[in-house]
Amino acid sequence: MTTEASIFAVGDVFIDRDDPSTAFHSAKEFLRGGDVLFGNCEGAFSDVWERAPSSGSPVVAPAVNARPLAEAGFDVVSLANNHSVDGGYGALLNTCATLAELGVSPVGAGADIAAARRPVVVNRGGLRVAFVAYASVFPYGYEAKAAVPGLAPLRAHTRYTPWEPNEWQPGLIPRVTTETLAQDLTALREDLRAARERADVVVASFHWGDFTRPYVLTDHERRCARVAVDAGADIVLGHHHHMLRGVEFYRGKPIFYGLGHYLFDLPRLRERLAKDGYLSATGPEDELALSRRFGEYRIQPKEGYPLLPFHEDSRLTGVAVVRVSANDGPVAVGFRPAVIGPDNEPVHASPGSEQWKSVVTYLERCCAEERLATRFVPRQAGSGLPEDCVQILPEDRGEGGGA
Structure with a gap:
């Protein structure tokens, strides 16, 4: 039985370009070096689809685009x-079937x-790794x-309360807190415990957070x-989050709060927004509202980046690497x-x-802004991590420590 393995994980992946075969041309060699590779498929791959009534701007591409x-x-x-059902129930099921036929397992x-x-x-090699996935957004x-x-x-559920409890504050930005639905937390716990019984290592993926601002965690x-x-x-x-x-550690376990984009094609954005009426302005008041909500992080076409209409911070990405042991x-x-x-x-x-x-x-600033007790150090000899990785450690561990 294999005693250790490397799990590679990336953020959003979706291929919607004129020549899908060009996807991952530079990254493929590194990605295939992991024992298990995971990503978030940010859309539907289906030749037949019908826009879901509640979708924003649908993210759907032909089934052949999943091959890369x-x-x-x-x-x-x-x-x-938040995009997997954009093309309706049929497109979701087609996506599941297409991925499975390619040997890629859908989850969540x-x-x-x-x-x-x-x-x-x-x-x-006998080391069992279980994946479960859930969406909050x-x-x-x-x-x-x-x-x-x-x-x-x-x-x-989201709760909005004033920062100062002793005065009226009409129009001011409130304190925002949340209360997770009890039935969903119960399901989460049940699913993870069931996965634990079937596997040596359990990975939990979540779609969550505030994509309108950098660094912040809810x-x-x-x-x-x-x-x-x-x-x-x-x-x-x-x-x-885009x-x-x-990144932080809790009870010795790594939490990557957001892996951003990795290869997420979103072409023809201006045309799509005009057609779908999503995140687009029809007048001065709409434009002002969008500016107030997003500021410089508004999703809009970016010169020189026809497939990535996001803030320049979204161009910073990478692969999370976790070396795991059965014991x-x-x-x-x-x-x-x-x-x-x-x-x-x-x-x-x-x-x-x-x-x-x-x-x-950038990762260091993400941790500093949210006061996550995490250090980024050169890869340590004997870690089992790929040579070009930065190693991530809890702040209270010595450089000889592990995860």
């Missing part, structure tokens, strides 16, 4: 996100709630039910990450920095290069 995921070595992808969505909650277990109606397709939900993210670890998760992976978020769970944690180029391809950076430093510095 298999060619890059992806073993498991999450469909628990399916033909009913039982399928959406069912873990995927990957076996590598998605349009109404995307959640699966007893006999209805959809995703596995982890919802929360109380929902922090709370649910800890609930997941307490219920049996060895690794927590976050998605949805930009990287911080000890995570034994080493790292990150391989990459920068997305104008062709929307992630190019992995060499240690010490300006690109490499820019990603590490």
Whole structure:
């Protein structure tokens, strides 16, 4: 039996370009070096689809566009996100079938709630790695039910209260807190405990957070990450923010709050927004409202980046790498920095290069802004991490320590 393996995880992946075969041309060699590769499939691959009534701007591409995921070595992808049902129930089921035919296991969505909650277990030489996935951010109606397709939900109610309890403050930005739905927390705990019984290592993926601002984490993210670890998760992976978020350790388990984009094509944005009426302005008041909401982080076309209409911070990306053991769970944690180029391809950076430093510095700021007790250090000998990774350690561990 294999005693250790490397789990590679990336953020949003979706191929929607004129020549899908060009996807991952630079990153493929590194990605295929992991024992298990995971990503968040941010859309539907289907030749037949019908826009879901509650969708924003649908993210749907032909089924053939999914092939590069298999060619890059992806073993498991999450469909628990805010775009997986954009093309309707039929397109979601087509996506699941297409991925499965390619040898890529979808998780977090399916033909009913039982399928959406069912873990995927990957076996590598006898080492069993289970994946479960849930979404907290998605349009109404995307959640699966007893006999209805959809995703596995982890919802929360949002509460708005004034910062100062002793005075009226009309129009001021409030304190925002959340309360996770009890039934969803119960389901999360049940699913993770069930996965724990079937596997040596458990990975939990979540679609959550605030994509309108950099660095920030919500109380929902922090709370649910800890609930997941307490219920049996060895690794927590976050998605949805479009930009990287911080990393921390809880009970020795790594929490990657947000892995940002990796290769997420979003072409013809101006045309799409005009057609769909999503995040677009029809007058001065709408324009002012969008500016107030997003500021410089508004999703809009960016010169020189036709497939990536997001803030320049979203071009900083990489691969989370966790070395795991059947007996000890995570034994080493790292990150391989990459920068997305104008062709929307992630190019992995060499240690010490300006690109490499820019990603590490950004991750350090993400942790500093949210006061996450985490350090980024050169890869330690004997860690088992790839040579070009930065190693991630809890702040209170010595450099000889592990994860």
